[in-house]
Amino acid sequence: MSDQPVDYHPMWAELGLDLPTHDALLGAVGQLFGDAYLTQENRPQGMDYLNFVMSEVHGLRIKELDDYRKSGGKVFGTFCLYVPEEIIRAAAGWCVGLCAGAEFAYDQVEQIMPRNTCSLIKSFMGFKLAKVCPYIESADLVIGETTCDGKKKAYELLGDMHNVYVMELPQMKRDVDMAMWRDEIRDLMAKVEEVTGNTITAESLKASIKEVNDKRRALQRIAATRAADPAPISGKDALLATQVAFYDDVPRFTQMMNALADELEARVAAGEGVAPKGAKRILITGTPMALPNWKLHDIIEKAGAVVVGEEMCTGSRYYQDLVSEDASTLDEMVSDIAEKYLDINCACFTPNQGRLEDVVRMAKELGADGVIDYSLQFCGLYEMEANAVEKTVRDAGFPVLKITTDYSMEDVGQLATRIEAFLEML
Amino acid sequence: MRVLGLDIGSRSVDAVWLEDGRIVDWAVADSGFDPGSAAAVFVERNAHDAIVSTGYGRHGARERFGGTAVTEITAYGVGAARLFPHAFSVLDIGGQDTKVISLGPGGKVTDFEMNDKCAAGTGKFLEVMARALGFSLEEMAEQGIAASTGVSISSMCTVFAESEVTGLVHRGEDRARIARGLHESIAKRTLSSLKRVNARGPLVFAGGVAKNPAMVALISEGFEGDVLVPEEAQTVGALGAALSLGAAAHQ
Ligand code: SF4
Ligand code: SF4
Numbered sequence: 001m002s003d004q005p006v007d008y009h010p011m012w013a014e015l016g017l018d019l020p021t022h023d024a025l026l027g028a029v030g031q032l033f034g035d036a037y038l039t040q041e042n043r044p045q046g047m048d049y050l051n052f053v054m055s056e057v058h059g060l061r062i063k064e065l066d067d068y069r070k071s072g073g074k075v076f077g078t079f080c081l082y083v084p085e086e087i088i089r090a091a092a093g094w095c096v097g098l099c100a101g102a103e104f105a106y107d108q109v110e111q112i113m114p115r116n117t118c119s120l121i122k123s124f125m126g127f128k129l130a131k132v133c134p135y136i137e138s139a140d141l142v143i144g145e146t147t148c149d150g151k152k153k154a155y156e157l158l159g160d161m162h163n164v165y166v167m168e169l170p171q172m173k174r175d176v177d178m179a180m181w182r183d184e185i186r187d188l189m190a191k192v193e194e195v196t197g198n199t200i201t202a203e204s205l206k207a208s209i210k211e212v213n214d215k216r217r218a219l220q221r222i223a224a225t226r227a228a229d230p231a232p233i234s235g236k237d238a239l240l241a242t243q244v245a246f247y248d249d250v251p252r253f254t255q256m257m258n259a260l261a262d263e264l265e266a267r268v269a270a271g272e273g274v275a276p277k278g279a280k281r282i283l284i285t286g287t288p289m290a291l292p293n294w295k296l297h298d299i300i301e302k303a304g305a306v307v308v309g310e311e312m313c314t315g316s317r318y319y320q321d322l323v324s325e326d327a328s329t330l331d332e333m334v335s336d337i338a339e340k341y342l343d344i345n346c347a348c349f350t351p352n353q354g355r356l357e358d359v360v361r362m363a364k365e366l367g368a369d370g371v372i373d374y375s376l377q378f379c380g381l382y383e384m385e386a387n388a389v390e391k392t393v394r395d396a397g398f399p400v401l402k403i404t405t406d407y408s409m410e411d412v413g414q415l416a417t418r419i420e421a422f423l424e425m426l
Numbered sequence: 427m428r429v430l431g432l433d434i435g436s437r438s439v440d441a442v443w444l445e446d447g448r449i450v451d452w453a454v455a456d457s458g459f460d461p462g463s464a465a466a467v468f469v470e471r472n473a474h475d476a477i478v479s480t481g482y483g484r485h486g487a488r489e490r491f492g493g494t495a496v497t498e499i500t501a502y503g504v505g506a507a508r509l510f511p512h513a514f515s516v517l518d519i520g521g522q523d524t525k526v527i528s529l530g531p532g533g534k535v536t537d538f539e540m541n542d543k544c545a546a547g548t549g550k551f552l553e554v555m556a557r558a559l560g561f562s563l564e565e566m567a568e569q570g571i572a573a574s575t576g577v578s579i580s581s582m583c584t585v586f587a588e589s590e591v592t593g594l595v596h597r598g599e600d601r602a603r604i605a606r607g608l609h610e611s612i613a614k615r616t617l618s619s620l621k622r623v624n625a626r627g628p629l630v631f632a633g634g635v636a637k638n639p640a641m642v643a644l645i646s647e648g649f650e651g652d653v654l655v656p657e658e659a660q661t662v663g664a665l666g667a668a669l670s671l672g673a674a675a676h677q
Binding site: 418 | 523535575
């Protein structure tokens, strides 16, 4: 690394970004990050790496993708946890998460989709329409999936502007669904092989399974330390680690997160924490929080509590299960991958009892004082399921607060009152 | 020890002074454009040893005057339980929000709900509707009580309801029946919110809208259990804030 700040504008221009708008976005994200993250006290040293990644979020990482593509490598963009990174990496593809967590260019978005679409969808569409996301512009192929209705239709719209491939995801978890899902994964393999020009072998797939498992293991280690009181890491920082997991270089990220986990384990052993011992402990469950969506964590932690877990796709759902490493044939590996991925408990499945069990188990394991259910407004799936979550969690003896919100900052004051009152009640 | 409880709301700034737990003075002022200055007048008015602020301006007040802050939810719970020791729930309809609170022993909050972002079903809603009907707030309540049946109003959104009301007026609908319908629609929404938090009686009805006789009548009619309206309905939050200091000290 040289001390000279690098000017990435030529690279962004080459990717087709709208430079003035993009500059404005980067400025806003930088400020948001400063307010939410750099004001925290007593952060683990290992967070320096993630601070650095954030400061280079559209810089160095994009440069790496760019270099990789110029040397013949391919980049794949994904939106959902169900798209198996192992398959992509086995063909030497690189995977980047494309979900977006900020309100952007909604005026343009609302010309092509209804206003009452969830923030997640509106946001990635806004980033695409306003040409401010270097990740999507770096993606040789975007892989969508038939999860919710909104995304299904959004991929059709995105297909007019970008190279999109859509995986069919079952909505139940019976044997027939598993069989179909295995076929879908095989089809994805063929597609990825076609785009990369590389063949997926038992060897390469075994290696990528191990590599992605290692990434999840590192995140599991971090998650486990959060059961300690005092918690050694803020919820905001832990959330950032999961958010970055979706697009950072896999071996490097794994190494840095293991180093962070070492530090956190030492902190726990020394009884050191970010919030004082006895601070109220909150588990969050619900819709994913894509970068730079730190709204809820920020409100909760600024009110003096600490978030100890996230039962969401930017949380435990991402790292709690591993793919078996025992298989030796390609077929077995595909089955193992299919099984691991179909085990994810998303509200687009019916029934989704597994999620309810996960929430209660996590609340107990992490010693939560209360649970906050977070739904994005207009996400019918999670908003509907919120009632079942509320009931189950309450029956298990934990107070619950249900929140429905979006990416806008209008309701921050109101949310703060509700959250503070909830904390006062615990 | 003398504690000043300040409730800085969107419509009014309320203050209560407690001397060893007894109310020694109270005051209410309009928030106006600068609720902080209205509060500053109260801070100057009497000597005090501690300040506890509540209401949406609580954090600003804490920064400006020192002391601590609690949310309106906690403050209303504690305040209502002091005024009515047997109360098991609180309803507060203020200028811009509605809260329903379920209480355990000693005014401890066991569950609560607040309306979302908009002004639906709040004091603001009633003000806008009174204007659309050409009534003052008092007249609208009187007319609402006088009418035997109400026109059903389908929109809860302030903006939509306003045009609905204007439409009804133009069609020659009886304004008193519209007035009743408006109060009924808020009452209905409020009652279902009370159900969701399992509110049991006696219910303390506080906040600015508790001064509206039509709302009090309709809530009393629909709620299973006694409905109690404190004499100074507006100062429950400030009282609770001041009392919460003692409660915290006892913990
Ligand atoms: S919430 Fe469901 S649809 Fe959304 S990313 Fe997670 S698994 Fe995919
Ligand atoms: S938050 Fe809900 S509506 Fe939005 S993309 Fe995810 S599943 Fe679909």
